[in-house]
Amino acid sequence: MQFSEVLGHSEIIGTLRNMVDSNRVPHAILFTEREGYGALHIALATISYMFCQQKNNGDSCGVCNQCSKTGKLVHPDLHFTFPINTSTLVGKDKRAEIEEFYPLWRALVKENPWFGEQELYRAIGIENKFGNISVNEANSIMRKLALSSFEGGIKVMLIMFPERMNQEAANKLLKSLEEPQPDTYYFLVSHNPSKIITTVLSRCRIVEVPPIGHETLAGALGKAFSLNEEEALFWAGCSGGSYGKAAGLIAGINEENENHTLFIKLLELGIAKDHVAMFEIWESLAARGKEAQKSFCTDSLEILRKIYMISLGLDSISYTHNRERKILQALSGKIKADFFEKGYNYLNQATDAIERNVNPKFIFCDLCNRIYYNI
Ligand SMILES: [Zn+2]
Incomplete structure (x- = not known):
């Protein structure tokens, strides 16, 4: 994922690019948005830019060894955490690690990076349950970040929907957020920041991702769904600046x-x-x-x-x-x-x-x- 692939949000991208270029990336950044504005895109593009070894024109190259791994979400120093519910793992170890869900997670991010919480649950097969980020997951985060970097560079943990982290899990993470290890970065993406435990919230630099501009969104929808200008503007208007919502509405129009x-x-x-x-x-x-x-x-x-x-x-x-x-x-x-x-x-x-x-x-x-x- 490159900055050039992100829809709109040029101001935020400019700020993030400058942070990386001047080596001033905050240790923990929390991106907040309403579903479908593109926060995960922005986070992944920033992470790719940080890992890339051949940055050019203020963007990651998309082709180097590092970009190839971050693009496929398989970089050994890039970890992911998101809410899961292990009670659905029939016949398996209920203390299953988050890695069991990684293949489904990768497929979802690739297919629909605009997903909301319910779409995540559907994709990982826990549709009728609430997911949470448990103390088991927090322990697993700490273990992963305690290892030295596999490729000798930075280590990144991306936490999707940190609002689903319970108090016990948050307590585990706080020490790491308070006393950052060098070259270790947390990227958090939330659709409901008011529900994030405040001690976690207060340790993050917050980046509020606004709705995608009406014209930009209409242009992208027109291209993606072969719509005429009037239709594209209609759906952009319906969605309140959310690509995810617009795409869902268009896909559902015939149903x-x-x-x-x-x-x-x-x-x-x-x-x-x-x-x-x-x-x-x-x-x-x-x-x-x-x-x-x-x-x-x-x-x-x-x-x-x-x-x-x-x-x-x-x-x-x-x-x-x-x-x-x-x-x-x-x-x-x-x-x-x-x-x-x-x-x-x-x-x-x-x-x-x-x-x-x-x-x-x-x-x-x-x-x-x-x-x-x-x-
Ligand atoms: Zn690269």
Whole structure:
């Protein structure tokens, strides 16, 4: 991964390049972003630039021995940590090392470096569980970084989603973050920095990665998906500057979004006062895995936002595709004006409750009842 391959973000790249060139790279850098802005790209391009032995024009060469290894994510001095859940390793050692997941991790980064947390879990086969960075992983990080560098240069640890590190694991790492070993660097990439343990946060240089510029994103989408200018600008607008989100939306355009369909159905049943049919839907939601339950809430918020925008006459900025527009327009005329704010709160409360492991039957029964009585 080279700087020239990163979409947008030239200012941040300039700063990072200068840090490497002047040998002032902070010992721990935390990149924060909303999913799909390209933080992992930036981190990997910076790491490649640090390792490259034939830098030219302010970028890694992409072809030297070092670049070849960093490009394939197989450099022996470049380590990765990300949330895993070893309870899914049927018949294997439950204390399995993170390396077991490396082949799947490499394939994911290569195929879709814009991935979010759920996409990671899907890729490593723990879809319906939460991953975490446990003390076992923290110990493994310490062991790896205690070794001398294999190639005689720097050592780098990239931690994806450090917000999933628990207190015990963080305590292990703190000493290393506080008293850095020479030529050892931590790169962290977070989509939810407010959940990172504060003692870890305070030891990192924070780089906030902003959304990708509208025109830059539209240009890239147009090329990648053979879209005309109008379509490309539409999807860039829908995604709020996230390539990952835009690509997901475009890929999903030909498929019905099951969550959208289900939430629309739920609203229609609420309006029709069909409690029995709503009962069936909440039971099916309660039987899903946690991540699938959370994505139902997130997708539902998106639909609610669109109906709200349409009800205000703001169709053009609701970024609703023609396929859904008519259905949502019909709904917007039937929903009480004060329901939008309530519905927004219900869905956010449901998401919090899922995170807190509340019984999903209570969560979805409650959600459906609230829709039934307030829509
Ligand atoms: Zn190189």
